Amino acid sequence: MSAIRVDSAKPYFATSSLVIGYALCSSLLAVINKFAITKFNYPVWGLGKSGFLPHDPFTWQTAKTFLPAALVFYLAIFINTNLLRHANVDTFVVFRSCTPLLVALADTAFRKQPIPDWGxxxxxxxxxxxxxxxxxxxxxxxxxxxxxxxxxxxxxxxxxxxx
Structure with a gap:
């Protein structure tokens, strides 16, 4: 029986391929987003004006009211990215899995929603x-x-x- 030779370059090739693939997807996403906002400056507004997408009119009063929600949205993306940068995926999944419980409690406490049925x-x-x-x-x-x-x-x- 002959010994099987393990090619030491294979793990590096697989890892390198995954890293390059991830970087390519990430960079293409940025390029595609840049293209979209350059060529389609205001897609929701434009689709709304053309009658394809009904939406609420933009007003500065509503924008000021909505601003905290937008800030929390971007804060969540920032924190999510840093969590992924500094923790392993298991930690990310554990904390993300707690979200429905916290949302249910917060809905009950702050939005006066009924306590979820524990069934x-x-x-x-x-x-x-x-x-x-x-x-x-x-x-x-x-x-x-x-x-x-x-x-x-x-x-x-x-x-x-x-x-």
């Missing part, structure tokens, strides 16, 4: 708890296996799919 069912919560434990176990165990078995990412996918 308590011992069967449903038993399955939810089992799901939580199983997914946490799976994630930790897979990290353990990935670290200790010595497979690369695609080998891990191959074994996982085949088995």
């Amino acid at each position: 308590f069912s011992s069967t449903a919560y038993s399955w939810a708890f089992a799901d939580l434990v199983t997914i946490a176990t799976k994630m930790v165990y897979i990290k353990h296996m990935f670290t200790n078995v010595g497979l690369n990412a695609w080998g891990f996918v191959l074994y996982n799919n085949d088995l």
Whole structure:
């Protein structure tokens, strides 16, 4: 049985390809956005004037009222980008997954919306708890296996799919 030679350039090629692909998509998005705002200065306004897109008229009074919402929107994008820059994806997903709970609480506290129906069912919560434990176990165990078995990412996918 002959030994399989592992080409050490392959992981670098795959990583480089992903980085270049991401950079290309990101830069093209910026170019496309620049093109869109250059060639179609006011697409919503233009489509509204042509009758294709009904929208509310722009007034400075409404703009002043709406300004805090726009600022929070851009603040969220800024913070989201920095979170992704400084944390791993798992941390991002965990905190992002808390959003519906916080929105429900804030809606109740600030918008006087009714408290969400918890829909308590011992069967449903038993399955939810089992799901939580199983997914946490799976994630930790897979990290353990990935670290200790010595497979690369695609080998891990191959074994996982085949088995």
